[in-house]
Amino acid sequence: MAANHTIKNMAERKYQKVYTSNPLDEVDADTKEKVSHLENYIMKHCLWQFNSRGWDRRKQNAGILGQTTQLLCGEEVNITTPQEKCYWVDAVMLDRNYRELFPWLLELSKDEIKALMKHLNARLDWTLIDGSLNLELTVVNY
Amino acid sequence: MPYHEFECSKVIPERKEHAVIKGKGEDLTSCLPKGYLNTIPGSISERGCAYCGAKHVIGTPMKDVIHISHGPVGCTYDTWQTKRYISDNDNFQLKYTFATDVKEKHIVFGAEKLLKQNIIEAFKAFPGTKRMTIYQTCATALIGDDANAIAEEVMEEMPDVDIFVCNSPGFGGPSQSGGHHKINIAWINQKVGTLEPKITSDYVINYVGEYNIQGDQEVMLDFFKRMGIQVLSSFTGNGSYDDLRGMHRAHLNVLECARSAEYICDELRDRYGIPRLDIDGFGFKALGDSLRKIGLFFGIEDRAEKIIVEETAKWQPQLDWYKERLKGKRICLWPGGSKLWHWAHAIQEEMGVKVVSVYTKFGHQGDMEKGVSRCGEGALAIDDPNELEGLEALETLKPHCIFTGKRPGEMAKKVNVPYLNAHAYHNGPWKGWEGWVRFARDIYNAIYSPIHQLALVDISKDEIQTDYGFQTRRMLSDKELPEEIRASTELSEYTGNYDVIADLRKKTYPEFPRTSADTQKDAA
Numbered sequence: 001m002a003a004n005h006t007i008k009n010m011a012e013r014k015y016q017k018v019y020t021s022n023p024l025d026e027v028d029a030d031t032k033e034k035v036s037h038l039e040n041y042i043m044k045h046c047l048w049q050f051n052s053r054g055w056d057r058r059k060q061n062a063g064i065l066g067q068t069t070q071l072l073c074g075e076e077v078n079i080t081t082p083q084e085k086c087y088w089v090d091a092v093m094l095d096r097n098y099r100e101l102f103p104w105l106l107e108l109s110k111d112e113i114k115a116l117m118k119h120l121n122a123r124l125d126w127t128l129i130d131g132s133l134n135l136e137l138t139v140v141n142y
Numbered sequence: 143m144p145y146h147e148f149e150c151s152k153v154i155p156e157r158k159e160h161a162v163i164k165g166k167g168e169d170l171t172s173c174l175p176k177g178y179l180n181t182i183p184g185s186i187s188e189r190g191c192a193y194c195g196a197k198h199v200i201g202t203p204m205k206d207v208i209h210i211s212h213g214p215v216g217c218t219y220d221t222w223q224t225k226r227y228i229s230d231n232d233n234f235q236l237k238y239t240f241a242t243d244v245k246e247k248h249i250v251f252g253a254e255k256l257l258k259q260n261i262i263e264a265f266k267a268f269p270g271t272k273r274m275t276i277y278q279t280c281a282t283a284l285i286g287d288d289a290n291a292i293a294e295e296v297m298e299e300m301p302d303v304d305i306f307v308c309n310s311p312g313f314g315g316p317s318q319s320g321g322h323h324k325i326n327i328a329w330i331n332q333k334v335g336t337l338e339p340k341i342t343s344d345y346v347i348n349y350v351g352e353y354n355i356q357g358d359q360e361v362m363l364d365f366f367k368r369m370g371i372q373v374l375s376s377f378t379g380n381g382s383y384d385d386l387r388g389m390h391r392a393h394l395n396v397l398e399c400a401r402s403a404e405y406i407c408d409e410l411r412d413r414y415g416i417p418r419l420d421i422d423g424f425g426f427k428a429l430g431d432s433l434r435k436i437g438l439f440f441g442i443e444d445r446a447e448k449i450i451v452e453e454t455a456k457w458q459p460q461l462d463w464y465k466e467r468l469k470g471k472r473i474c475l476w477p478g479g480s481k482l483w484h485w486a487h488a489i490q491e492e493m494g495v496k497v498v499s500v501y502t503k504f505g506h507q508g509d510m511e512k513g514v515s516r517c518g519e520g521a522l523a524i525d526d527p528n529e530l531e532g533l534e535a536l537e538t539l540k541p542h543c544i545f546t547g548k549r550p551g552e553m554a555k556k557v558n559v560p561y562l563n564a565h566a567y568h569n570g571p572w573k574g575w576e577g578w579v580r581f582a583r584d585i586y587n588a589i590y591s592p593i594h595q596l597a598l599v600d601i602s603k604d605e606i607q608t609d610y611g612f613q614t615r616r617m618l619s620d621k622e623l624p625e626e627i628r629a630s631t632e633l634s635e636y637t638g639n640y641d642v643i644a645d646l647r648k649k650t651y652p653e654f655p656r657t658s659a660d661t662q663k664d665a666a
Contacts, residue, residue: 005331005413022171043515044487045428047420052404052508082393086417089438093431131171134507136178142327142408 012055013140019130023122031119037102038120039127045097048090054129054137060087061124067091069117072098073110144173146522150530156182160525162514170511175525178506180316185528187317188503188549195318195504196310196325197221197277199402203353203379204386205229208264208271210240212257212289213279217241217312224548226566227353229380230360230647234271240264244281253282257292265303273383274305283311304383306333317504317526319401319479326405329386330413334406339388343372344658345440348392348416350407351399351480352423354379356570357643361577362423364646365433369445370654377403390414394439398423401479401509423573424481424581425488426454426461453575461492463633464582467619469494471589474539475517476524476532476546477564479505483512485545490518493582498539501527503547529553542589558598560588569640576638583636590615 007013024032042049048060063084068091070077079085098105105113129137144165151157159176181187190198193211198221202209211218218241229235242260244253261274276289293305310324347366352359359379366373374392375385395407395418407418419435422428430450437446473495475482482500489495500513501524514523522535532550536559544554544561551561562568562584572581592613599606620628627633639645 005409008412045431047400047422047512050400050420050508050512051408052400052506053408056408082415082417083411085439086394086419089419089435092438093435127170128511132511133171133174134511135176136506136508142405142412 007140009055010140013053015055015058015138017130018058019122019126022126022131024119024126027119031116034104034116035119035123038098038116039123041097041101042094042124046090046094049124049128052136053139053142054132057129057137058125061121061128063087064090064094065117065121065124068094068098069114071095072105072113072117144168145175146524148531148534150534151185151528154182154184157185157528157531161527161531162523164514164517164519164521164523166519168519170514173514173523174507175510175523176507177502177510177525178316178319178504179526181526185526187526187528188547189316189526190318190504191280191312192310192314192318192321192324193217193277193279193312194221195315195321195402196308197275197321198225199318199353200322200325200378201275201277201308202235203227203229204275204381204383205231205233205235206271206273207235207383208238208240208268208274209235209277210242210260210264210274211277211279212242212253212260212282212287213244213277214281215241215243217279224566225353226356226570227379228357228643229354238268242282244279249281249285252285252287254287254292257282257287257289258296261292261296261305262300265300272303274303275383276305276307278307278309278311280312283309283313306383319504319506322402323405326403327409330389330406330409333387334410335387335390337384337387339374339385339391341372341374341391343370343654344656345369345371345442346374346392347371347394347396347436348375348377348389348410349373350377350395350397351401351403352376352379353399355565356567356572357646358423358571358573358577360643360646361571361574364649365449365574366436367651368449369433369437369442370652371436371440377406390416392416394419394436396421396436399480401505422484422488424484425492425578426458426575427492428484428488429573429575429578430454457575457579459633460579460636461582463630463635464579464586465492465494466623466627466633467586468582468589471495471542471585472498472539473585474499474501474535474541474544474546474559475513475564476501476527476544476550478503478547479509481545481564483509483516486513486516492578493585495585497521498541499524499535501525501532503527533557543585558594560591560594562588571642576642579636580638580642586619587615590619592618 051057064087067077067087079088144162145158146161146163147158162173162175164173218239222239223236242256248256278289289307293307308325308328310321314320359376375389395410395416397407397418397420410416411418421432433446437443475497479502482502486497497517499522502509545564547565554561568584571577
């Protein structure tokens with residue numbers, strides 16, 4: 001097959017930036033510090049955030065951090081596709097390590113966890129996609 | 143932007159944007175060198191070419207294949223053997239290399255007839271091998287030889303053979319990485335889906351971006367088999383040509399070296415819906431987490447956990463023996479591409495060394511993102527360095543050891559910096575728990591080798607000390623150690639065998655009964 005494989009999701013690959021500056025600039029110092037701990041763990045130990053194209057990175061960030069948020073909040077994660085299961089695997093690892101390394105996270109309410117994880121998602125989208133210096137993120141082919 | 147300008151490269155101002163020093167508070171929006179660009183004229187690069195990247199790195203580790211270069215004989219010779227990617231079929235792909243030996247007359251009159259003659263001769267000389275890869279080179283690409291057409295002709299005349307053509311001439315990219323890309327895409331376009339594999343497990347993976355350097359793939363295969371996972375194909379170390387034609391039937395792509403093989407994983411995800419799971423096979427924590435993730439995906443995490451407990455109990459005291467003796471040693475981590483991020487954090491955490499510099503010959507900015515993130519403040523990150531920059535960095539950073547390739551490694555030795563071969567290893571395998579201890583042992587042996595003390599002495603001018611004899615590594619490494627560490631009975635040096643792969647090849651594995659509804663269909 002495949003020699004004449006066509007790209008199905010070209011619009012997604014020609015994406016627009018979501019952030020034009022660091023979304024944490026206006027956030028309070030305590031939140032910034034908490035996000036930096038969570039971010040640092042991901043950058044040192046994980047690989048899922050580094051897919052080579054921007055559109056993949058955005059999906060990875062949303063998929064894995066979304067499911068991690070659900071796990072941290074004790075909510076059920078709905079998995080219907082192999083790709084979602086793959087997100088879930090990394091989300092479970094992140095959930096476990098966050099609980100072990102950052103016990104303060106468990107003292108937060110569900111709403112606070114969700115807000116914090118949203119900031120983390122925004123921060124990773126900025127660092128790794130919209131604010132990134134990596135010139136290959138917008139190449140439309142793999 | 144914290145760019146670093148080398149004194150020796152001031153005459154090449156464009157080089158400045160290819161090196162950064164990670165400062166306090168820097169992140170990837172402010173600290174990232176340029177990468178994967180054409181080497182700047184005047185800078186003598188250590189890179190290979192796109193043909194080398196396709197053939198030497200990715201194609202040739204396939205074990206049951208006649209690998210033939212269509213070009214002058216030097217191209218094939220210079221991409222032969224040096225990577226130590228062994229295989230369990232008596233290293234066929236290492237023992238033999240094939241070339242069409244193109245000469246000036248062929249450039250003038252065409253080399254297609256020569257190619258066909260060589261293909262047929264090679265198959266006749268090795269009648270047990272029915273698979274072939276053909277690699278285009280600069281010369282034959284420029285004269286327009288149609289290797290695909292010749293391959294089709296031969297396959298018609300010899301129906302029992304199958305041939306893959308890789309059109310990645312040396313000029314096909316800024317570095318060997320261009321060749322990695324081309325062969326990934328060529329393989330999925332030409333070969334994936336052309337053979338239906340036999341499925342024998344409920345849990346089926348492709349193990350991608352693993353080249354079996356000194357047996358790495360076989361070490362990982364052992365873990366997968368202990369978990370009851372079928373490795374449908376290995377791309378490409380110790381991998382079989384026909385297995386790799388069946389990649390489309392895996393449930394999961396487990397990706398090790400994203401630099402060289404993410405393209406085929408991304409395409410398999412896009413075309414066949416097989417997800418991509420990136421793992422780290424190096425380091426106790428990273429490897430344990432990797433097996434856990436695969437176990438989680440298939441719902442067999444308990445099997446991974448059993449392996450992790452057994453292996454950690456056995457090897458942790460030995461790793462710690464070396465960690466005590468390597469603490470604080472400065473390391474320049476200067477590999478080709480992916481190892482800068484596979485190793486940067488793990489060696490600091492688990493061996494106690496400090497990574498003072500990372501570089502990549504052919505990596506992309508994505509590799510540097512991972513590398514810069516995983517090393518600490520003050521680390522110097524260099525893209526596509528030249529030899530003078532390497533020497534200047536060694537003089538400035540004064541590392542105790544560098545992990546790099548043969549060419550910069552030999553240069554480092556001349557300035558009395560021990561080096562370990564990051565591409566082909568010293569006494570690998572270095573993957574797995576035991577492999578990680580072997581790596582630590584190799585670092586220890588390099589740093590504390592008495593030869594470095596002897597080599598420092600210049601007999602033409604230095605005074606020769608005569609009040610002590612030859613010193614052993616242990617005498618050098620334990621000099622400053624506290625007594626409780628030196629005399630510890632819990633910690634010990636590496637106790638494994640010289641060859642750890644031979645036993646793995648003889649090993650038998652438990653049967654895991656299948657439960658999947660597809661069992662009958664797959665068996666049929």
